Amino acid sequence: MKKHPPGHGRGFPPPKVSDQPIAEAFERKFAIHAGMLAGQKCEGDLGNLLQKEIEKTPPKVPAMAYIHIPFCCSRCHFCGFYAESSVPETMARYTQALVADIALSGEHLAKTDQELRAVYFGGGTPTDLSAQDLSLLLQTVRKKLPLSEDCEITIEGRLFGFNDEKVQVVLDNGANRFSFGVQSFNTQIRQQVGRKQPREEVIERLNHISKLSEPHNAAVIIDLIYGLPGQGTTEWLQDIDCAINETAIHGLDLYQINMIPGTPLADLKEKLPSMATLQEQSHLFSLGRKKMLESNFQRLSIAHWGRDSREHNRYNRWNKTGANCLPLGSGAGGCWGTTRFFQHKDIKLYQEAILEGKKPLAGAMSIPSHYAVTSVAIGQLEQQCLDITELEHVAGQPLRQKLQPILEQWGVAGLLRSNNTDRLQLTEAGEFWVVNLQQLIDMKLKAILCAT
Ligand code: SF4
Structure with missing residues (x-):
């Protein structure tokens, strides 16, 4: 059996020495979520366990909430997170259950001095919810959860279908940050991966939403991906240039494509224009990094850049470092204290637990010390x-x-x-x-x- 140096497992070899470390130090990226939190499975009353974890946490320890909206109007070809189709009646029923989940969790927190400093609506596509559902959820969050005065409230989603009525409703109800998955401005590249709007419409909507956000001091953030089919260095640099110079966004994330087996992109790969190899992706990373360092954006983390002080990136930053996070919604995960919690992924089971008046937790694991x-x-x-x-x-x-x-x-x-x-x-x-x-x-x- 091949021996590995101390501290290296068999699946995670150490870096190689090479003249081009950015292209050759490893043969692959290990994983996005490396499963580092895996510990012992917890048994018994999980709601009670969550309550105990919350009660023993000293006040002022950073805490936040993640609210999962598992619906999308269509599936992007690269996506491994797609769960449910955005059917208005189904989403309205789900919203009712989620309101009860938020209220129940608020009771857990009410017995303590805990304060939430970030709330993140992720998915899925939270912007697919109706204006009424978005309004109800935000009002419930603000009424039932102990939010800090400076709480960052993010709505993740797509520009497609996020009309002015919805934008205004969420701003009026306290959302102060948007995170849109633009992925690319190039119309052809966008459409190849299942995105609907052309470049001009994306730019127009981003600028319009940025303008509506101005009086609320809300931040508009976008994601761009490198390594998409047909995207070479020219297209990648054009995308970054467009984000910096043609939009009024306040923050930008630059992510590498992650080819997930079983996604439409993996199946369509042969029929689409070629995609950058890992070595070529490292070159795209390098070019993007250089362009951002030369821009007027500040670096907030390796992948994330902010144009001005209104972008704090609080949820993402704290989430990476295991801050306390209350899971809300079907399929949501979070950790509190020394335990990681998972909610029911099956929407039916989630709703049934809510009807029984229980926090819909499906499992929990201890976090290794x-x-x-x-x-x-x-x-x-x-x-x-x-x-x-x-x-x-x-x-x-x-x-x-x-x-x-x-x-x-x-x-x-x-x-x-x-x-x-x-x-x-x-x-x-x-x-x-x-x-x-x-x-x-x-x-x-x-x-x-x-x-x-
Ligand atoms: S909108 Fe987001 S979650 Fe939905 S399919 Fe596209 S990438 Fe996946």
């Missing part, structure tokens, strides 16, 4: 650095010597450099491979901390 240190390391890597002193402080023990072999290995592979301070800096290649580094440091920390 070393994850408290891993989550800090993940947050640091998202900021393109590693601060060993801070990690030692959180771990309550020396780590430097034990981490030295893996850090040296990353340095030799061109992923990390020391600038003679305690903060080690990721190179451009390290940024491209950050998911792999997060997985590797988690495994190393687990080996160190669980052995002591």
